[in-house]
Amino acid sequence: MNYRLFFLGTAFAASLALSGCERTEPAADSVAVAVAEVGQPIPLRHARYLTLERRGGFVVARLKGPMANEQGAAQERSATIVLAPADGPEPELRGDLRDAAVIRTPVRRIAANAGSDEAFLGQLGIKDRLVAVGGLASYDDDIRRKAKAGEIGQVGYNWHSPPNLDVLLATRPDVFLMRLSDPAHTPVLKRAQALGLAVLPTLAEEEQSYLARAEWIRLYGILTGTEARAEQIFAEVEARVAELKAKVADRPKAKVLWAYPNGADRWIATVRGPEGSYITDAGGINLLARTEDPNRYPTETISTEAILPFGDQADVWLIGDIHAVAPRNPAIERSFRAWREQRLFGNTGRTVAAENAYDWYQTGLVRPDWVLSDFVKALHPDLVDEPFRFLKPLPQGQYQ
Structure with a gap:
């Protein structure tokens, strides 16, 4: 940078x-x-x-x-x-x-x-x-x-x-x-x-949950003399998250693969943590989920062989990321059902690439209700009318 x-x-x-x-x-x-x-x-x-x-x-x-x-x-x-x-x-x-x-x-x-x-x-x-x-x-x-x-x-x-x-x-x-x-x-x-x-x-x-992260706005409200505004914002966040989780409670679980290419035969997979919980709370199943551990990163590097068994299972593939590098062998992707059905997404919806600016790491932390809304829309499109913010649909072969 x-x-x-x-x-x-x-x-x-x-x-x-x-x-x-x-x-x-x-x-x-x-x-x-x-x-x-x-x-x-x-x-x-x-x-x-x-x-x-x-x-x-x-x-x-x-x-x-x-x-x-x-x-x-x-x-x-x-x-x-x-x-x-x-x-x-x-x-x-x-x-x-x-x-x-x-x-x-x-x-x-x-x-x-x-x-x-x-x-x-x-x-x-x-x-x-x-x-x-x-x-x-x-x-x-x-x-x-x-x-x-x-x-x-x-x-x-x-x-x-x-x-x-x-x-x-x-x-x-x-x-x-x-x-x-x-x-x-x-x-x-x-x-x-x-x-x-x-x-x-x-x-x-x-913090180990996305709502815990967002709740820090209450400290900033006291610090800056905007406590009432901070309370209002966080109440909106909580209410919207609860509403979205209720909407998907009785829906069949969508199977999600969250792994973006990192060059050669490596993939960076989201397997736990606050990020991984977006899938669960949006009415999905993270096919690469690992045991929760606050002392470990939410992502892990895995091989192409590790994701191949999920080719026919994944309904949705989060394949795009600001750090994604095109895979060495694109033929692998064509074997995945989510690829063929074009249910591919990236987390670069709020990006100014020329400025190296990515709101996923900024407002995404403060407004998890907006992020969860995107995930519900990606997994259950009929439940959310508002447009995507942080996620965006990706055409085949695009990773950012």
């Missing part, structure tokens, strides 16, 4: 670090108020790596979740954040909150290094608060244009590099939404905090 460097007029300097983070601070004569030791939990129905609790005028957010290193071994990340209104007193941290970070809310200037966090803000209608993003691959035209024009900074995407602290110090965000996908980037997170930057680690993408 081609990333343009965000140019800084001055070098990285400690004085900038200490003075560059402009936030709305409490009045000078305000009195610190101790955060209550016991509070009222904010019920979360799906998220497992996030808890929220109201303690007086403050909200305590606890984030805890696994992160796999390069060897596949799981490590745990955790953080405790106290969200304190900017026009209120300074929180006095005691007991279990002694080491918590404090973020004054609502945040007005936001940096993010993951496209999914951009999408959360976009759904909340506050994408204009972004002062820095990962790079130039945003699916949102406005964000991408601003990044290209240098109107907002580029800190580097989470999967590509550790965040550029110079950019963060120059753009002065009230909060940096940092997806920490590589344990090697942990020292940079700690360095950012030491320099006075407010960092909120994001774990939505590590």
Whole structure:
């Protein structure tokens, strides 16, 4: 991916670090108020790596979740954040909150290094608060244009590099939404905090269900002062998912093959995880399903021989993907019934290929109801009238 460097007029300097983070601070004569030791939990129905609790005028957010290193071994990340209104007193941290970070809310200037966090803000209608993003691959035209024009900074995407602290110090965000996908980037997170930057680690993408991922919008609502909007959006997501699942409950199960070509005789198959559950919840059977395991990726590399037995079984074939590479021997595909009947789909419906921008990894995480609607339409076309969003029908021989 081609990333343009965000140019800084001055070098990285400690004085900038200490003075560059402009936030709305409490009045000078305000009195610190101790955060209550016991509070009222904010019920979360799906998220497992996030808890929220109201303690007086403050909200305590606890984030805890696994992160796999390069060897596949799981490590745990955790953080405790106290969200304190900017026009209120300074929180006095005691007991279990002694080491918590404090973020004054609502945040007005936001940096993010993951496209999914951009999408959360976009759904909340506050994408204009972004002062820095990962790079130039945003699916949102406005964000991408601003990044290209240098109107907002580029800190580097989470999967590509550790965040550029110079950019963060120059753009002065009230909060940096940092997806920490590589344990090697942990020292940079700690360095950012030491320099006075407010960092909120994001774990939505590590959640093990698509509704759990989407429910993180409730944290972003509290963080940005758009809590009512966040609650409304998530209620819509839940209701639509329940409606779609009810529609397919009594339908015969469609048999689905989700595997796209990856060159030579290799295929990348979706076998578990939140992605795999879209098939089940849409009234289908994943022919390549494997045992659920939160410590393993939702996809596995398999051989052509592994998919051949399903040639006559598969009613629908999800054969297209942004990473797909045409197979070496296309004659194999012609032996599959789904190929002959042209029930082929890809996940590239919301794509700006020239910009390397794919909304499957952005809004797809925030609006799983839209994704599930696509799957129901692909498996049971008569049940959904609205057009496809993320999925799209593919002609024979096309993979993106």
